[in-house]
Amino acid sequence: MxxxxxxxxxxxxxxxxxxxxxxVQRIADLARIELAPGEAEQTRDQLNGIFALIEEMQAVNTAxxxxxxxxxxxxxxxxxxxxxETDRHADFQEVAPEVEAGLYLVPRVIE
Amino acid sequence: xxNASLKELSAxxxxxxxxxxELAGLFLDRIERLNPLLNAFITVDRERSLAMAREAxxxxxxxxSGPLTGIPVAHKDIFCAEGWLTSCGSKMLSxxxxxxxxxxxxxxxxxxxxxxxxxxxxxxAMGSSNETSFYGxxxxxxxxxxxxxxxxxxxxxxxxxxxxxAATGTDTGGSIRQPxxxxxxxxxxxTYGVVSRWGMIAFASSxxxxxxxxxxxxxxxxxxxxxxxxxxxxxxxxxxxxxDYARDLDKPLAxxxxxxxxxxxxxxxxxxxxxxxxxxxxxxxxxGAVAVNISLPxxxxxxxxxxxxxPAEASSNLSRFDGVRYGWRAPQYGDLADMYCKSRAxxxxxEVKRRILIGTYVLSHGYYDAYYxxxxxxxxxxxxxxxxxxxxxxxxxxxxxxxxxxxxxxKAGDPVQMYLSDIYTIAINLAGLPGMSIPCGTGARNLxxxxxxxxxxxxxxxxxNAAHQYQLATDWHRRAPAL
Numbered sequence: 001m002x003x004x005x006x007x008x009x010x011x012x013x014x015x016x017x018x019x020x021x022x023x024v025q026r027i028a029d030l031a032r033i034e035l036a037p038g039e040a041e042q043t044r045d046q047l048n049g050i051f052a053l054i055e056e057m058q059a060v061n062t063a064x065x066x067x068x069x070x071x072x073x074x075x076x077x078x079x080x081x082x083x084x085e086t087d088r089h090a091d092f093q094e095v096a097p098e099v100e101a102g103l104y105l106v107p108r109v110i111e
Numbered sequence: 112x113x114n115a116s117l118k119e120l121s122a123x124x125x126x127x128x129x130x131x132x133e134l135a136g137l138f139l140d141r142i143e144r145l146n147p148l149l150n151a152f153i154t155v156d157r158e159r160s161l162a163m164a165r166e167a168x169x170x171x172x173x174x175x176s177g178p179l180t181g182i183p184v185a186h187k188d189i190f191c192a193e194g195w196l197t198s199c200g201s202k203m204l205s206x207x208x209x210x211x212x213x214x215x216x217x218x219x220x221x222x223x224x225x226x227x228x229x230x231x232x233x234x235x236a237m238g239s240s241n242e243t244s245f246y247g248x249x250x251x252x253x254x255x256x257x258x259x260x261x262x263x264x265x266x267x268x269x270x271x272x273x274x275x276x277a278a279t280g281t282d283t284g285g286s287i288r289q290p291x292x293x294x295x296x297x298x299x300x301x302t303y304g305v306v307s308r309w310g311m312i313a314f315a316s317s318x319x320x321x322x323x324x325x326x327x328x329x330x331x332x333x334x335x336x337x338x339x340x341x342x343x344x345x346x347x348x349x350x351x352x353x354x355d356y357a358r359d360l361d362k363p364l365a366x367x368x369x370x371x372x373x374x375x376x377x378x379x380x381x382x383x384x385x386x387x388x389x390x391x392x393x394x395x396x397x398x399g400a401v402a403v404n405i406s407l408p409x410x411x412x413x414x415x416x417x418x419x420x421x422p423a424e425a426s427s428n429l430s431r432f433d434g435v436r437y438g439w440r441a442p443q444y445g446d447l448a449d450m451y452c453k454s455r456a457x458x459x460x461x462e463v464k465r466r467i468l469i470g471t472y473v474l475s476h477g478y479y480d481a482y483y484x485x486x487x488x489x490x491x492x493x494x495x496x497x498x499x500x501x502x503x504x505x506x507x508x509x510x511x512x513x514x515x516x517x518x519x520x521x522k523a524g525d526p527v528q529m530y531l532s533d534i535y536t537i538a539i540n541l542a543g544l545p546g547m548s549i550p551c552g553t554g555a556r557n558l559x560x561x562x563x564x565x566x567x568x569x570x571x572x573x574x575x576n577a578a579h580q581y582q583l584a585t586d587w588h589r590r591a592p593a594l
Contacts, residue, residue: 031471034456067487071303071543091210097440
């Protein structure tokens, strides 16, 4: 399907799937992204536009087609079990927001 | 000197016509003068660059130089470079000075290149116009009211404006080829697995691939020689013998079979782009190639499949940005969950959040089969189309982008329209094939048009050969914007 037709599809075809505000909020919760008040509606409309584009895929019959995860079908390579990295934790923790005594500090989880 | 090829620069350095320090200084001065207009660089560090240049000069003096020693290169801000701010175009990493080098950076250092700076990009490489960067949009040097393309838009603008002789980019759905086309450059995305992804901030791991952006195919071949190679730290890096990507540059093209997919020339392609691409094919015929009509029937599904797979992988990759070990942490928060939610809400821009949300949804319980698995099945259908096509041709050619560079802001409010600007490039990433873009003419508003050349797996040397022969016969790649 050419570019223009795809575009028409994305804009005009009745949405076979449409997210509700509650669903958008739930996805945002799962993704650990706070939505500002009022942001959910705009996000929903944009996501629905994108899902309308994605929906075209659903009509394709892929029975018997093996999913392709990577371009080259190579086996996972294993390396020898030995330490190769040097200890650079001080360098790595230098870029952390809050560190004390070699530990990353976060709000208390267990009272 | 600013228009010289890498080979010419290397010869000048070897003959002591100029030093690497002088060469770096020349480009740093241009950056200082022109970057305020173009916003192509996020970070420039003159002292650090000159120190590398001094080291290169010492190496040349000792007679230990290679083909790229002393040559300035700019790196997309997605590559971790020790001691350099590595922001990935995001507020999330706007305080991240990398403690280590990506393999690509290590390899360029080993080759003796001089890092000129870190180039602007769409935030986390998500965009086709370079308008999603936390550091502001990049301007196209050919028309500063137009976008340079994305996501490697800073690298493209920098090479195009001759702020650097060469740059690195990354390409997940077209992010090297599309900006190369829109800025009049040569850019190459290698076969998936050829260039190490270690230290290259991940967007969609099964699609991301680094590659060179430069003024010519010959320059790209030399750069790829430095970039490519097996890396045991990247589990998807391919274990293959080293190749000289410049080995076939001078081969004649007689008998080369060029596949023209009918889907690339259908409705949706701007007339000006079609005309330039057809003229390029005619030039290839004059050079002895033969055109073959082919079809990629599932190409139309590449955009929908990509906008499932890429966001799914992005949502997983970007879960590491939680305000604990690095990156932005919200100044005020309640409990741990609130710290995550606020840090991510403040650290990520709108497009990145959109893609994380899409990815989270398609991977969530009950939807995985319908979306992610279905997209991966379609991915195989797309790869099979290419396998079938390569039975009757050696290379595939067509447009890189459906139009020349569009205006800043023209598509910014409409994600779907923006996504469709990668219609001709995305299928190549899904299949894991190598693809490149070379300048082949001008279209509307006298802006550059890119010809896309797609090779079979590991066909980089052949693609570079075809591109180089075209560049010997034409001069589109020599044209530079007036600045």
